[in-house]
Amino acid sequence: MTEPRPGGGRLEAASVSGGDLVVQLRTTLDRAAELVRVLESNLSALSAAGTGGPRTAAERVVELESRLHAAEADVKELADRLVDSEHQAGRLMNLYVATYQLHASLDPEEVQQTIAEIAINLLGARRFALLLRRDEGVPCEVALAEGIADGDPVYGGGSYRGGVEMVDATLEDGILRVARVARGGGAGPAGAAGTARAEGEVLAAVPLRVMDTIVGALVVLELLDHKPLLGTEDRDLLDLLSAHAASALFAARLYSAKDRRLRSLESLVRLARGE
């Protein structure tokens, strides 16, 4: 198995600078915390020693307290910014890695495997299906099904049977749909808190596009137990899959078909030459 190539590019640069920002923010946060400690120690020293006149000492205490509050507010703000930056860096890293790996191979099997790995490892999907339309007017084939039995009435048997409203709509208009999740963990209409998940219910239907043509959909049916719902950063990944997964897969399939034809032609030429 080949080792992943070290990558370059804009997204990586973004994730690297995000990481550096996190380091800088951490350092600043540490310095601010140190400042708070110094101020607190000064305050307690002042109260204990009572240096200077009583009025001067009281004024200094007030001033130091005000500085302490300001420093505490700074620490809080920096902590919030650190959390945001870490979150942003993580999001960019996921997007970079997913894009990189989707376009790292021209082997259709490997590209499909990468789509599955993104769904499992980055989105936290347990059950999902990748639907692809080979030709106009033909049902979508199920190119990939994870956690779905062969005999499944909708996604089993190699082709999508249709009839799931959210998926059909996405295949029709190419709009990414994410279900509203009820409080009980199941997808459902708003206000249906605590409802059990119905069989076949869809959490997300992601259109797969090549240029402006809708060539299929990624259907997410269930998430891992410890992943309660799809968040904002997941939405970014779903958008990325929508734009890149199909084109990566189609490029790989085209390359593979072209390669097969080339080999057949070469064999024919060799045969004609009597080699």
Added chain:
Amino acid sequence: MKILVVDDSKLMHKMYEVMLRRHELLHAYDGRDALTRLWEHEDTRVVVLDVNMPLMDGLEFLEERRNDARLRAIPVIVVSTEGREEDTHRALELGADAYVKKPFAASELTEAIQRFTEAPR
């Protein structure tokens, strides 16, 4: 510092490359591969281990490691999509030092690594 990452997913190897770019990474794609790497690189400081892998999975790797004093000294952080309590418990029972559930934030893993690498060996 050498970190061995063990996962059958190329995507995850790429992810670790970006996430742990300040460290020297060793790559293995299953448990057997991981054991070989550890024998070749005795100065490995931490192992980041997936559970579901072909040939020898993460739990089998932990069982092998249990029988070897040198390998037992290298901390293992299990990273898995299996998030049930019994999965975590099983891995820790077999000698894993930490358990991180996929998908995870970079900070979860880096903090776990830091915890083991900052402690004196």
